[in-house]
Amino acid sequence: RYDVVIVGAGHAGAQAAIALRQAKFTGSIAVIGDEPDLPYERPPLSKDYLAGEKPFERLLIRPAAFWTERDVVMLLGQRVTAVDAEAHTVSIGADAIGYGHLIWAGGGSPRRLTCDGHHYSGVHSVRTRADVDAMMGELAATRQVVVIGGGYIGLEAAAVLTKLGKHVTVLEAQDRVLARVAGEPLSRFYEAEHRAHGVDVRLGVMVAAIEGEGERVTGVRLIDDEIVPADMVIVGIGIVPEVAALIAAGAEGGNGVNVDRHCRTSLPDVFAVGDCAFHANDFADGAPIRLESVQNANDQATCAAKMIVAGDTDEPQPYHAVPWFWSNQYDLKLQTVGLSIGYDQTVLRGDPAQRSFSLVYLRGGHVIALDCVNATRDYVQGRSLVLAGSSPDPARLADTNEVLKELV
Ligand code: FAD
Secondary structure, eight states: OEEEEEEOOSHHHHHHHHHHHHTTOOSOEEEEESSSSOOBOSGGGGTTTTTTOSOGGGGBSSOHHHHHHTTEEEEESOOOOEEETTTTEEEETTEEEEEEEEEEOOOEEEOOOOSBTTTSBTEEEOSSHHHHHHHHHHGGGOOEEEEEOOSHHHHHHHHHHHHTTOEEEEEESSSSTTTTTSOHHHHHHHHHHHHHTTOEEEESOOEEEEEEETTEEEEEEETTSOEEEOSEEEEOOOEEEOOHHHHHTTOOEESEEEOOTTSBOSSTTEEEOGGGEEEEOGGGTTOEEOOOSHHHHHHHHHHHHHHHHHTTTOOOOOOOOOOEEEEEETTEEEEEEEOOTTOOEEEEEEEGGGTEEEEEEEETTEEEEEEEESOHHHHHHHHHHHHHTOOOOHHHHHOTTSOGGGGO
């Protein structure tokens, strides 16, 4: 039995343990993770790690000694298959481990293709070190790559693989890339950038099947029967939250597991944090969402840890952190702050042709988010606009001679 059991040794799981010790929690802590490695950063998997520019050791969230020194027990390569909310235990196969509090930080698994041929070798997802190591092992023999899904991860992989000299095609079902997360000007900008780098960006196309020979992928068949040749296929079509054991134990949920403003699930003494936590976000006008970002993983984990340390004495602040995110493609550094969900107006600040600009999102006249491309100053100052819910004159927002922080 441990005072706190954390399931998932990813960003949120690691941060929960770190935050507990920072808050002087002296009880026993175990982190159970089904990957074999100590907690590591996932964002480089589609960026500098895939590019071969960063060794795995530099991805570790903390060195091995950190966990031993702080007496955090790492149970790695082990998967929790069941939770008994009444008995306060989690099961790893036939073994039961007791908990005082449980922090569920299971993240998500890559959504798989269901079409014919999805099982061919050479078809990859990008979620874990193992995924990317497998991909990298095949790169020398790869000339043509098809990326299914024009989201951030697919586009980042496309940028890296193009730089490595591969011929890359991106297949996107919607009529623009990044359709789920960004406004149209940003989508069009990234489409043009990828095309300028030689990527074949194809919009509004539907995949019918993966083609192969023997065990190995040879192409992707579209619904009009065209076959796009490929020696490698990368599938980047989102994740499915890893919450099955919690839901089976009776936790409320559907799209992940439902949590309240303090990251508590409907089960006693059970928190959920990170990619799998369906929560009402203050920066989405209180709408319940799941956020897939390092920021959200870290800040929710910290919130849960503070709740556990506070016990019944007092209730710490609810989760209220400005969302932020980044994406690197070629020499473009995108930084986003706030959430653009439900925007009814966008203002373009700067000229995309200069490869440095920001897209400002407003709802009812209030600034709710900014996507800043090679525009760190806007990103830093725009944060204050989002926090304050400012409603500046759009003409002044668009004027790059205006300093954003003065519009707060
Ligand atoms: P994860 O980090 O996925 O950790 C969950 C862990 O729990 C996993 O190791 C999983 O295997 C394990 N697990 C699940 N179920 C069980 C179980 N039953 N028993 C034991 N272990 C279990 N975010 C950004 O902010 N910026 C970026 O640029 C960015 N780039 C990204 C690039 C890639 C390629 C990927 C995959 C993600 C990226 N993200 C980025 C998203 C970010 O990495 C995630 O939001 C973050 O990892 C979420 O943390 P988490 O702890 O909730 O989940």
